[in-house]
Amino acid sequence: MISEVAKIKRKVWTEIAALAFEDKLEDEIEFLPRKLTREGITNYRCCEFKERAILADRIKLTLGIDLRSSNDDERLLAAAKRALDRGAAAPEPGRSLINIIEKACDRCPIDRIVVTDACRNCVAHYCVNACRKRAIEIVGNRAHIDRERCVECGLCVKACQFGAIIERERPCSRACAAGAIKPGRDSSAEIDYSKCIECGACITACPFGAISDTSDILRVITMLKSKDTVVIALVAPSVVGQFGPMAGWDALEKGLVHIGFAEVFPVAVAADVVAREEGRELAERMAGGNDIMFNSCCPAFVRLIDLHFPCLSEKVSKTPSPMLTAARLARNTHGAGQDIKCVFIGPCVAKKSEAIREGQGLVDAVLTFEELAAILVAAGINLAQIGGDALSSCQGASLDGMGFCSAGGVASAVKKCTAFSASDTPPEMLSLSGVENCMKALRQVSKGGLKADFVEGMACERGCIGGPGTLVDADVSARALQKLFKAKGEDASGH
Numbered sequence: 001m002i003s004e005v006a007k008i009k010r011k012v013w014t015e016i017a018a019l020a021f022e023d024k025l026e027d028e029i030e031f032l033p034r035k036l037t038r039e040g041i042t043n044y045r046c047c048e049f050k051e052r053a054i055l056a057d058r059i060k061l062t063l064g065i066d067l068r069s070s071n072d073d074e075r076l077l078a079a080a081k082r083a084l085d086r087g088a089a090a091p092e093p094g095r096s097l098i099n100i101i102e103k104a105c106d107r108c109p110i111d112r113i114v115v116t117d118a119c120r121n122c123v124a125h126y127c128v129n130a131c132r133k134r135a136i137e138i139v140g141n142r143a144h145i146d147r148e149r150c151v152e153c154g155l156c157v158k159a160c161q162f163g164a165i166i167e168r169e170r171p172c173s174r175a176c177a178a179g180a181i182k183p184g185r186d187s188s189a190e191i192d193y194s195k196c197i198e199c200g201a202c203i204t205a206c207p208f209g210a211i212s213d214t215s216d217i218l219r220v221i222t223m224l225k226s227k228d229t230v231v232i233a234l235v236a237p238s239v240v241g242q243f244g245p246m247a248g249w250d251a252l253e254k255g256l257v258h259i260g261f262a263e264v265f266p267v268a269v270a271a272d273v274v275a276r277e278e279g280r281e282l283a284e285r286m287a288g289g290n291d292i293m294f295n296s297c298c299p300a301f302v303r304l305i306d307l308h309f310p311c312l313s314e315k316v317s318k319t320p321s322p323m324l325t326a327a328r329l330a331r332n333t334h335g336a337g338q339d340i341k342c343v344f345i346g347p348c349v350a351k352k353s354e355a356i357r358e359g360q361g362l363v364d365a366v367l368t369f370e371e372l373a374a375i376l377v378a379a380g381i382n383l384a385q386i387g388g389d390a391l392s393s394c395q396g397a398s399l400d401g402m403g404f405c406s407a408g409g410v411a412s413a414v415k416k417c418t419a420f421s422a423s424d425t426p427p428e429m430l431s432l433s434g435v436e437n438c439m440k441a442l443r444q445v446s447k448g449g450l451k452a453d454f455v456e457g458m459a460c461e462r463g464c465i466g467g468p469g470t471l472v473d474a475d476v477s478a479r480a481l482q483k484l485f486k487a488k489g490e491d492a493s494g495h
């Protein structure tokens with residue numbers, strides 16, 4: 001089921017994409033929040049005016065504008081002009097990818113330990129006895145927590161036999177294993193960018209839709225409309241199953257060409273190249289007596305290492321990620337002098353920053369599958385009607401290249417490509433997904449307590465198929481991949 005938050009977000013993207021295609025952005029953008037509330041996006045906030053103010057911020061993010069560079073005084077028309085003036089140029093330097101829409105933040109309760117109505121004022125009062133800080137007393141037939149004394153150790157939660165004391169956490173803070181979100185001014189959520197690894201987990205976790213990433217939708221449509229530009233779509237392997245069982249690779253290619261892409265390049269082909277290169281690199285590092293090499297393909301994992309474990313940065317593979325490799329391969333087929341733009345399409349928001357930070361001009365923009373779906377809707381394209389079999393194609397890549405999108409796939413592919421003689425011990429591979437699991441392992445590595453030759457870290461649970469920009473649940477994706485692997489005569493259980 002699609003949440004209301006996702007529906008609102010996608011509606012805004014679709015409207016902006018449609019206006020951009022029709023060259024009506026400047027004429028109609030000021031009226032968009034009113035139009036959307038009339039069409040039913042309301043009822044969630046205290047009044048229509050607040051709903052429209054939040055929609056205005058969502059529209060600015062869709063235009064690619066970092067909310068920290070815009071205030072309420074900047075009208076939507078001015079914001080649209082600013083975005084259109086930039087055209088297809090790279091985002092403003094220093095743009096924050098992950099934004100808090102402050103007006104949408106409900107300032108969820110901060111107290112972690114809470115006494116609920118289930119408290120029966122029992123005779124034993126285990127909670128009072130359990131609290132070493134003497135923070136609990138009985139007031140009015142019920143346990144009461146003195147917030148000044150409470151250190152949120154949770155001992156009372158464990159002690160209560162009725163489960164009447166609970167530990168709760170803000171959804172955004174709970175989702176952020178990197179510890180980058182905390183209550184800020186007025187208790188609204190605040191991001192510490194020195195800790196944020198841009199995994200996007202908070203975006204899907206916030207039930208109020210108060211966290212969002214900036215979008216490249218407008219820049220991509222500007223590129224697509226330019227007659228002198230050759231725009232290449234680099235499509236991630238996790239695309240399998242994303243657009244439903246009726247929409248295959250052929251349909252996607254046709255749909256993308258219809259909206260103006262000149263070519264579609266499967267990133268799985270580049271993943272095969274990366275597996276071979278990382279296999280060679282791993283064998284070299286092992287021969288040189290180096291311990292542990294990390295994969296370079298997950299930008300949030302790499303950022304986790306760079307920001308939180310900088311002493312381990314040297315252990316990250318030097319092989320460029322499949323996205324960057326795909327862009328290089330796709331560009332190589334064109335002669336010099338052509339205006340080429342590469343747009344990566346995948347499940348990941350962190351790739352938007354990787355394209356800017358590491359892209360070296362190879363990748364010009366990044367769209368999530370969700371954003372692409374909104375663009376296709378705006379252009380009146382239904383991939384299911386175009387048809388084709390979603391499971392028939394490996395897009396010219398091997399199954400190992402396709403498997404990069406699922407946890408364990410990178411380690412499996414790299415192991416197969418690591419040359420070691422029969423007398424040597426095969427490399428020890430470890431696969432981790434989810435920021436929390438990655439952090440635990442990285443802590444162990446930094447203390448010298450983890451033995452492995454290659455560690456595959458994926459910030460998203462279950463790998464890219466669990467990414468924040470996907471259209472379907474990871475289970476659906478995993479099943480679609482499994483079918484593809486079976487159809488191709490190989491079991492995907494190794495991935």
Ligand code: SF4
Pocket residue numbers: 104105106107108170171172173188189205206207208209210211
């Ligand atoms: S989950 Fe966090 S960002 Fe979302 S409304 Fe609550 S405090 Fe605000």
Ligand code: SF4
Pocket residue numbers: 098175176177178179180181191195196197198199200201202203
């Ligand atoms: S690290 Fe991830 S969950 Fe935490 S603030 Fe950044 S994007 Fe959100």
